[in-house]
Every structure is written in structure tokens, then in C-alpha cells.
Amino acid sequence: MKQEDNWIFALKADELDNGEKKPLLIEGNKVLVLKVGDDFFAMSNKCPHMECPLSKGTLEQYVIKCPCHDWRFDVREGKFLDAEEIRVPIYETKVMEEGVFVNLSMEGAGK
Amino acid sequence: MKKVVMYTLSTCPWCMRAKKFFREHDIPFEYTDYDKADDKTKEAIKEDCLAHGSEMSFPFVKIDDEVVVGYNPDKYATLLDL
Amino acid sequence: MDNEKRKEQLRTMFSKVVDPLGYKFSPDEELVGFLLEQEVNIEKEKGSPFCPCQGLTGEREHDMKLVCPCIPFHREHYDAMRRCWCGLYVHKDVEDPDSLMQISLKEFRESKNKN
Numbered sequence: 549m550k551q552e553d554n555w556i557f558a559l560k561a562d563e564l565d566n567g568e569k570k571p572l573l574i575e576g577n578k579v580l581v582l583k584v585g586d587d588f589f590a591m592s593n594k595c596p597h598m599e600c601p602l603s604k605g606t607l608e609q610y611v612i613k614c615p616c617h618d619w620r621f622d623v624r625e626g627k628f629l630d631a632e633e634i635r636v637p638i639y640e641t642k643v644m645e646e647g648v649f650v651n652l653s654m655e656g657a658g659k
Numbered sequence: 660m661k662k663v664v665m666y667t668l669s670t671c672p673w674c675m676r677a678k679k680f681f682r683e684h685d686i687p688f689e690y691t692d693y694d695k696a697d698d699k700t701k702e703a704i705k706e707d708c709l710a711h712g713s714e715m716s717f718p719f720v721k722i723d724d725e726v727v728v729g730y731n732p733d734k735y736a737t738l739l740d741l
Numbered sequence: 742m743d744n745e746k747r748k749e750q751l752r753t754m755f756s757k758v759v760d761p762l763g764y765k766f767s768p769d770e771e772l773v774g775f776l777l778e779q780e781v782n783i784e785k786e787k788g789s790p791f792c793p794c795q796g797l798t799g800e801r802e803h804d805m806k807l808v809c810p811c812i813p814f815h816r817e818h819y820d821a822m823r824r825c826w827c828g829l830y831v832h833k834d835v836e837d838p839d840s841l842m843q844i845s846l847k848e849f850r851e852s853k854n855k856n
Contacts, residue, residue: 597808598754617789618805631813633761670779670793671827672772673843693796705798712847715796715803716826729843 555642555649558590562646569612571603577652579639582623584610589623590639590650596628602636661739663688666704666719669695673730674718680732684741693717748777751790751809759810764830767838776829780809794827818849 556574564570564583571593572579578593580603593603600616607613611629613620620629621636628634640651663681667674669692681688693704708715711726720727722738735741756766766773780790791797792807806814812825819825823832824841831838844852 597758617808618801628813631762631816634758634813668794668796670783672775673794673827705796708796712845714846715798715807716843716845717794717796728845728847731842 554651554653555644556652558641558648558650560646561588561643561648564588564648567607569603569607571601574650574652579650579652581641581648581650582607582612584623588641588643588648590641591621591623591626592637594636595619596634596636660687661723662721663739664721665690666708666717667692668717671717676730677718677720677735680730680735684736684739686739744778744781747781747784748774751777751780755810759812759830762810762812762816763833764810764812764825765833767824767828767831768836769828769838772828772838776827792825792827817853818844818846821849821852 558572558574558579558581559570564581566583566585569580569582572581578601580591580593582589582591584607591602593601595602595614595616597614597619598616600614602612602614602621604615605613606615607623610623611620612623621627622629623638626635626638628636642649663686665674665677665688667678667690678688678690691700691704693701696704705715708719711719712728714728716728718728718730720735722735725738727734727738752766759765776793779793783793784790787797790809791804792809792811795807797804797807810825810830812819812830815826822841822844823835824830824838826843828838828841831841835841
């Protein structure tokens with residue numbers, strides 16, 4: 549399969565403003581798409597602690613805080629701020645023709 | 660005989676082991692379960708624990724004026740000259 | 742949900758959390774079963790599976806650091822003991838958990854300052 553085949557449409561680029569986020573179900577995966585500044589990020593919507601939906605948490609700059617127990621993650625790399633060995637799976641995003649696309653087949657290992 | 664006073668949690672197995680230790684050595688002791696205590700008692704225990712070592716770890720064992728935080732039979736024995 | 746089922750769920754979720762930190766569930770199955778039972782009851786009463794051996798103060802910032810597994814918030818202290826405070830988790834290479842002592846935070850800090 550060619551790589552471009554793995555890009556899945558998530559939402560329209562104008563659906564999110566800076567600091568906003570939206571939970572989506574993409575091919576059966578709970579994915580959270582966020583916008584910080586001009587950039588879009590995508591990550592699993594399940595907190596690696598107890599699987600709470602991160603979409604209900606608060607986003608400040610690049611840090612999302614889980615609503616259940618306040619675990620904080622960097623949306624760029626998925627790292628848990630208090631122990632970097634723990635990560636939320638993150639996914640690559642790209643914007644094409646006003647649409648935000650997510651690549652679920654390439655889980656970002658932290659850039 | 661030295662006075663043994665303990666703060667414990669009803670859910671904590673190490674608190675149970677500490678009680679067992681004193682019973683087995685025929686040492687009388689008093690204890691209060693922090694999680695079951697009324698608000699006023701809770702506040703007093705909290706102050707005591709935080710003042711000692713800025714933590715809320717149990718068991719918190721006072722043997723006269725000495726404090727042992729945690730289940731530590733060797734320390735209990737030393738302090739009680741067992 | 743019955744307690745046994747929730748205990749198993751917590752076990753599955755938490756083992757994924759502690760594994761990358763270098764910890765595993767204690768080989769003392771009886772202790773693990775007892776502690777998980779307490780956590781399930783605490784979760785029913787207070788909404789989260791807090792540590793059964795540490796006290797809540799009612800301040801969110803303090804209490805959230807005691808939700809199991811609380812290792813990330815007490816890393817250095819627990820690494821020195823090679824176990825967490827309640828003993829639910831131990832370092833992966835530990836086979837005899839009874840050999841590990843509880844060291845209070847105060848003692849830990851004092852010994853650290855000496856070295």
C-alpha cells in the first residue's frame with residue numbers, strides 16, 4: 549500500500565480554532581484532534597492511566613490535562629510530563645485542501 | 660512502659676502488621692484510623708503527619724516521643740528495648 | 742460491577758502503566774489481591790482507586806498524586822525502596838518482596854542529603 553493511502557480525512561481545517569479539540573472515531577479508533585497555534589495534532593483519546601477521554605480535559609498550550617486524575621501530556625510527542633516513559637499514542641497529521649488528515653498507521657514515536 | 664500511639668488506615672495491610680507486632684509482643688497501644696475518623700480528629704492527625712515529614716504515609720507510629728513512619732519491626736523493637 | 746471483575750480491570754490497566762517505569766505487580770499474590778480489593782472499595786466510595794496506605798487531605802493537587810499507580814509522583818523515593826509505599830508494585834527484578842522495607846519520605850530525604 550502506498551503511504552498516501554494511509555491518510556484518513558479527520559475534519560475540515562476550519563472546524564477547530566487555536567486551543568480547540570475534537571474527539572473522533574476513525575476506523576474504530578478513538579482519536580483526539582487538536583489545534584495549537586496553526587498546527588494540528590492527533591493522539592489517542594484514551595488516557596494511558598485509566599482510559600479516561602482526554603477530549604474532556606483541558607488544553608493549555610501544548611499540554612493536555614486528563615479530566616479524571618490530572619495526568620498531563622505534551623500533545624506533540626504524547627509524553628506524560630511526570631514520567632516520560634509513559635506516552636499517549638500520537639499520530640501524524642497533515643492539511644490538504646482545507647482538510648485535516650490523520651495517519652493512523654504511523655504512530656509517532658516522538659519527534 | 661513506653662506509650663505506643665498509632666495513626667493507621669483501615670485499608671492498609673502494613674498498619675495491620677504493625678498492630679499484630681505490638682499484640683504479639685504484649686505491648687499495649689492506641690490507634691486511630693485516619694480514614695474513619697471524624698473531621699476534627701482527621702485534621703489533628705493530618706497536622707501531626709505533615710509536621711513530622713510532609714507526607715501522609717501510614718502507619719504512623721509514635722513510641723513515646725519517637726516517630727516511625729512505616730512498618731518497621733526492627734525499629735519498633737529497638738525503641739521498645741525488646 | 743462486581744469487585745473481582747474490577748480488580749482484574751485495574752490489574753490489566755495498571756500493569757501497562759507500571760511496566761515502562763520498571764515495575765511489576767508484587768509476587769506476593771495475597772498482598773496484591775488484598776490491596777486491589779481495597780482500591781476497588783476506595784474507588785466506589787471516593788471515585789478513584791487511591792493508595793490504601795496513604796491518607797487523603799481533600800486538596801486535589803495532593804490527592805491526585807495518590808491515585809494508583811502513584812509511582813510517577815514519588816519516583817525517586819520508591820526507586821530507593823524498590824517498591825511503592827503500599828507494596829503493590831516492586832522493581833521488576835524483585836523476587837522476595839518481604840525483604841524490602843518501607844523507608845519514610847523523611848528518612849529517604851535525610852539519607853539523600855548525607856550522600
